[in-house]
Amino acid sequence: MLLIQCPYCGLRPELEFAYAGQAHVARPADPSATTPDQWTEFLYLRDNTRGIHAERWRHVRGCARFFNALRDTTTDQFLATYRAGESMPVLQQAGQKP
Amino acid sequence: MVDAALRRIVSLPTAAWLDSPVPAARFILRGAAATRAAAGQGFGLSLPETACRATTDGNRAALWLGPDEQLLLAPDGEAELIEASLARALQGHAYSLVDVSHRQVGIGLHGPRAEWLLQSQCPLPLNLRDFPAGMCTRTVFGKAEIVLWRPAEQVFRLEVWRSFATYVVELLCEIDRESVA
Numbered sequence: 001m002l003l004i005q006c007p008y009c010g011l012r013p014e015l016e017f018a019y020a021g022q023a024h025v026a027r028p029a030d031p032s033a034t035t036p037d038q039w040t041e042f043l044y045l046r047d048n049t050r051g052i053h054a055e056r057w058r059h060v061r062g063c064a065r066f067f068n069a070l071r072d073t074t075t076d077q078f079l080a081t082y083r084a085g086e087s088m089p090v091l092q093q094a095g096q097k098p
Numbered sequence: 099m100v101d102a103a104l105r106r107i108v109s110l111p112t113a114a115w116l117d118s119p120v121p122a123a124r125f126i127l128r129g130a131a132a133t134r135a136a137a138g139q140g141f142g143l144s145l146p147e148t149a150c151r152a153t154t155d156g157n158r159a160a161l162w163l164g165p166d167e168q169l170l171l172a173p174d175g176e177a178e179l180i181e182a183s184l185a186r187a188l189q190g191h192a193y194s195l196v197d198v199s200h201r202q203v204g205i206g207l208h209g210p211r212a213e214w215l216l217q218s219q220c221p222l223p224l225n226l227r228d229f230p231a232g233m234c235t236r237t238v239f240g241k242a243e244i245v246l247w248r249p250a251e252q253v254f255r256l257e258v259w260r261s262f263a264t265y266v267v268e269l270l271c272e273i274d275r276e277s278v279a
C-alpha cells in the first residue's frame with residue numbers, strides 16, 4: 001500500500017487520505033475588480049501537469065487536517081508534504097527523490 | 099437513552115476477547131494550545147500534546163485526534179459535571195466543546211488475540227513498535243471509521259459511530275470464527 005507522510009501524524013496508509021485538488025489556488029483579493037474570465041479561471045481552470053504537481057490532500061481518516069503535497073504525476077511518488085500555510089518546499093533538484 | 103446499538107452488541111455471542119460496551123461521557127474539544135492547557139486544568143488531566151498519544155488517569159482519558167482536536171472520555175454520568183467545569187476553566191478562551199456521548203459506542207478488546215483480530219481489517223501496523231501502548235488515532239476498520247486507542251499492550255479500545263458499531267463487532271466475531279475453524 002502507498003504510504004503518505006502526514007505532516008502531523010507521520011507515515012500513514014493511502015486509504016486514510018482524500019485528494020482535494022490543486023494547491024495554492026488563491027482567491028482574487030478584490031472580487032469586484034475581477035473580470036468574468038478571471039473568475040472562470042479561478043473557479044474552473046486547473047493545471048494538468050505531467051511531472052511535479054502541488055496539490056491539497058486531507059488526512060480525513062486520521063487527524064482530519066488538510067495539507068499540501070508535491071507529487072510526481074508520472075510516478076505517483078510523493079516528493080514532499082507540508083502543512084497548509086507553509087510555503088512550497090524547494091526540491092533539491094527537479095525530479096529528484098527526497 | 100435506550101441504546102439499540104448497545105443492546106444488539108450485547109446480544110451477540112460472547113467472545114473471550116470482547117468486553118461488553120459500557121456507556122461513557124464523551125466530548126470533542128477543539129482549541130489552540132493555551133486553550134488545551136486550560137482545559138486540562140478543568141478536566142483534571144493534562145491533555146496530550148504529542149501526536150497520536152493519549153493521557154489517562156485510569157478513570158478519565160484524553161485522546162489526541164488532531165493538532166487542535168481532542169476526544170475526552172469519562173465514566174457515564176459525568177457529562178454535566180465535565181461540561182460545567184470546562185466552561186469555568188475555559189472562560190475567555192475561543193473553543194468548541196461538543197458532547198458526543200451518544201454519537202459513538204466504546205468497544206473493548208483484550209488478550210493475546212486482540213492485536214491480530216484488529217490487524218486483519220486495519221491498514222495501520224499494530225505491532226508494539228509502530229503502535230505502542232498509549233497510542234491512539236482515528237483510522238479505519240474494514241469500511242468503518244474508528245478511533246483506536248491502546249491503553250496497554252494487550253488492551254484496545256475502539257470508539258465507533260453508533261450506526262457502524264454492530265458492523266464492526268460482527269466483523270470482528272466473523273474473523274474470530276474463521277480463524278478458529
Ligand SMILES: [Zn+2]
Pocket residue numbers: 006007008009010059062063064065
Ligand atoms: Zn494526520
